Amino acid sequence: MSHELPKAYDPSAIELRWAEYWIKEKLFSVATPEAGSPEAAKPIFTLLLPPPNVTGRLHMGHMLNQTEMDIIMRWRRMRGFVALWLPGTDHAGIATQMMVERQLAGEGTSRQKLGREAFLARVWEWKKLYGGAIQAQMKRLGASVDWDREYFTMDDNLSRAVTEVFVRLHEQGLIYRGMYIVNWCPRCMTAISDLEVVHEDYAGKLYQIKYPLVDSPTQFVIVATTRPETMLGDSAVAVNPKDPRYKNLVGKKLRLPLMDREIPIIADDFADPQFGSGAVKVTPAHDPNDFQIGLRHNLPQITVMDEQARINQNGGAYAGLDRYEARERVLRDLEERGLLAGTKDHGYAIGKCDRCRTIVEPRLSTQWFIKIQPLADRAIEAVEKGEIKFIPENYAKTYFEWMRNIHDWCISRQLWWGHRIPAWHCQCGEIMVARTAPQKCSKCGNSRPAQDTDVLDTWFSSGLLPFTVFGWPEKTRDLDVFYPTSLLITGFDILFFWVARMIRLGCHFMADHPQGNVPFREVYIHALVRDAERQKMSKVKGNVIDPIVVTEKYGTDAVRFTLASMASPGTDIAFSESRTEGYRAFANKIWNAARFMFMNLDRVGDASLIGGATDAQLNKLENRWIYSRFYRVAGEVNQGLADYRFDEAANTIYKFFWGEFCDWYLEIIKPSLSGPPDEAKSALRVLGEVFEGSLRLLSPFMPFITEEVWHAMYDGKPPGKSIALAPYPELEQRWLDDQAEAQMAVLQDLIEKVRNMRAEMKVEPKVKTPVQIHAAEEIRALVAANTGMVERLANVSGIEFVDKSLAQAAGARTTPKYEVVLVYEQKIDVAAERERMTKELAKLENERANASRQLGNEQFLAKAPAAVVEGIRRRSGELDSLLEKVKTALAKLG
């Protein structure tokens, strides 16, 4: 086969082909290992893909998340794990319902007009048509998930599991139903959980309102409120029992302005004497604190708003007004009556619906709740005991903080799209929670109890996924093998929404699982992807970077590598295309290194690149060196991945491949490659082996280009279907060669010195200059043995050893030193040169002074480790000769 590769790497020419190949060949599908089978002996690595919303489109956050997951999974797989990466999609209750409702509105209809059943049919239809966007994008990006196991949170089996969980929690007394104040979105017309409320600072006003005493209408108690319209539902005014100002008023009645109702003055600790007038109006049906006060004092709960936050008939003259219109009217009316005592600016936080940004209304309503404390206790313990590890660790702190201050979870939603609550209501008031619809009421025998109309919070079902995806409540082989999952990779934005809930529910329901009950053993939390200016990406700002667009521009591998190399823990990623451009260049570098290899292969007419390097070849310094470097780097990369340091792992390979393999190794072996056929073939084998290993090392990061080149290297007869299934390189002690590395370091340093001198002395590039080297015996031998390399890479024409005095003066130094003199008549700008030298001199003298001070310090000599002291000593010696050299040079310049 001839290897006619285009000069520049074109990702679009190969990526789609491989993405399709991986899926077609089912490379990443995992059959459940049967007990006793050889597969069952392998270590298991399980990862759940955080299921994207069915309404979602892939954004940069997904791409980062998936790149990290894919790197880990490809790595584990290559390391011989049974690596199961399980994809799925979340039904996303509110989001999806909103999407379809918007569509219906466009058609001039609504879900109410359609009715529940027809509406749901419509949502399923929508899901079929548009629900697969992210999966398609993931497939295109080559995510190595097991598509055969893909799930949807509303699948029958998962829905059954949801019902089962609900029924059991109810049986255990952990689910209850009751009338409480909940966060209510008047636009979505449903209750939402605390987490779905986002707080925003709001420059509001504090209004002081006079409430006249019934007994003496000229006397007032002044209350302060940010929400005057809720006074329509006031049922008391509270003062602190210790507040002397009101001692005599407690128990007296006030006349509620505008409503003409009598309400009592009560004593309650909640009232803060320091705030406002110290008296607080109490509206039990519209404020969570007031609700509690109301319970303590047995106050009536007067709901004055409907589900769309309009004043209802309890609001007297204000009925029908929106809450904010009502506020204006109430204020105006109070003002007219002289009851508005004052208005002042008051900043506070206002809660908005996470979904639609409507201001949330605290609303008294009957909802279903999960009693959280018992579940939270175990969830805290699991992390405290290290059964679950957070990476970075400090997220555990955030987790504890939150878990310890958590409130009961409102799980019912007044929506249609979702898992319907398995409770049935009878007209007699009986409520039956059951796995299947009861035929008749268990209390009164009435037939046809009606199912609860509410559905469950979407996060209820996603919180169960780590075990429900494996077939729970059935006792399945999958559960035995794959639970607990090994790892979770996600962003901190869903730490509480999802991660914490999985821990609570997983620990609870898998309590008797033989391999431990936690849902995952490690949680890697990654940062946010921002734009190059560190701005959060948002549609409003218009700075959203579409991963598919950049991917098509630079190639998937380049984008993946960008994300990986920037993913250092704890800090957000400022995604800049210039960086991606750099990694596209890296892909191109790999490509061209391959072209170079194939070009030579074609020239020697050999078909084989792998295996069979001769000992003579392997014993060459450059080969001992590159093998040693390769295996050392392999060790570092494995370590980086084990620590989830994607950045370190990626940068390590990058530097090795470009900075060592290409910049040095390929240059060094060029003469061998163009030498006699036998030598060329032998050199090619070594090159091929290191190259092939590097591809495997790179494969989890850049799956496409490595797959392409790897197949080309094997000339259509690879040892497996994919590089993704080949073994991952590891540190192998027997290839490490400290001596070769040290020797190469000397030669590299020497060559760089000469290049540097040539540049400084402005030697014409084409002119080769002789070079004189003062060096210890050891170095002389080393250079002599590698004269060709030095001459070629340093572009010098001859090496002359002139003097060994330096070596002798250096005594027993561990690193022998040398000095290089270029035999060339300098053509230099004397003034510029003098300036440069003077600067250099100052720098060296400064360093010299520092070193001397340290070496003269007995404390330092006594306490610092020997290696450090020795290092400074050596450097000090170097500085001496450098100084001398610069001084002479300066003197010469005059």
Add this chain to the structure above:
RNA sequence: GGGCGAUUAGCUCAGCUGGUUAGAGCGCCUGCCUUACAAGCAGGAGGUCCACGGUUCGAGUCCGUGAUCGCCCACCA
């Protein structure tokens, strides 16, 4: 109100348990079309590591205070 994080080159970021001369990419400057790669090669300039104080033989790294910026959580009217 509580908690967390950041501040290092013109820009975006590394710098792991304190230790020889603080790194990378991009950008910039100089020179090269050296037959793998100009998406390249070689060389180079550029840093009071936010400020002050402390611990230490030694601080970008540890401790304290302050400044600036950012994030999360929060039922005080």
